[in-house]
Amino acid sequence: MSNLPKTTDDLVILMADMPKGGTRQFDLAFSAARLKDAKETLSLLDIRKVRIKGSLAPEGRKNWLLEVEVGASVTQACVVTLQPVKTRIDTQVRRLFLTDWQEPEGDSVLEMTMDENSDPLGDMIDLEQIALEAIALALPTYPRAEGAALETKVFAEPGIKPMTEEDAKPFAGLAALRDKIGD
Numbered sequence: 001m002s003n004l005p006k007t008t009d010d011l012v013i014l015m016a017d018m019p020k021g022g023t024r025q026f027d028l029a030f031s032a033a034r035l036k037d038a039k040e041t042l043s044l045l046d047i048r049k050v051r052i053k054g055s056l057a058p059e060g061r062k063n064w065l066l067e068v069e070v071g072a073s074v075t076q077a078c079v080v081t082l083q084p085v086k087t088r089i090d091t092q093v094r095r096l097f098l099t100d101w102q103e104p105e106g107d108s109v110l111e112m113t114m115d116e117n118s119d120p121l122g123d124m125i126d127l128e129q130i131a132l133e134a135i136a137l138a139l140p141t142y143p144r145a146e147g148a149a150l151e152t153k154v155f156a157e158p159g160i161k162p163m164t165e166e167d168a169k170p171f172a173g174l175a176a177l178r179d180k181i182g183d
Helices: 032-041 106-111 127-138 172-182
Strands: 012-014 024-029 046-059 063-077 084-098 118-120 124-126
Touching: 012 127, 032 046, 032 127, 046 084, 046 127, 063 127, 084 127, 124 127
Parallel strands: 084 118
Antiparallel strands: 012 124, 024 046, 046 063, 063 084
C-alpha cells in the first residue's frame, strides 16, 4: 500500500501513477491559495480547514473506488441579518470510476439507470473538484444567525386594508364567510 504525499498541491491523482491492484491512502489539506479560490467559487464569506482524507482502490478489474471524508469550516451570510454564520461540514463521498461509463443520451437523462455516484474513468481524478462539489452540496441553503427571525411587514396605500398572509390562503375567504353566517 503506497501513500500520496501529505502536501497541499497533490490534489490530482494521475491514473498512470496508480500501482496495478494497489490502494492509495491520502490525507490532504487545501493550501491558502486553494482556500481563496474555493471561497470565491462557492461564494462564501470564508472557508478554512478543508481536508480530504480517504483512499482510492481497485474495484474489479478495470474500475476504481474512491472513498473520502471531506471536512471544512465555512462562513456564510445569514439570509435574514447578513451576519456571518459559521458551519462545520463533514461529509462522506463515495465515487465509482468506470472504464466503460457511457453518457446517457437524449431524454433518457431524466431516467438515469446508472448510479449517480459513478463517473467515467479518465486520465486523472481531481480531488479538489470532488471536495468542492461535496462542500457545495452540504452547505446550508438558508443559513441563519442565532436568534434571527423574519418579521411580518404589511404595506398598503392609505385607506386600503393591507392583505395579510391569512388573506392569501385559499380558504381564508370561506372561513370569514362561515364566521359571518354563524352570527
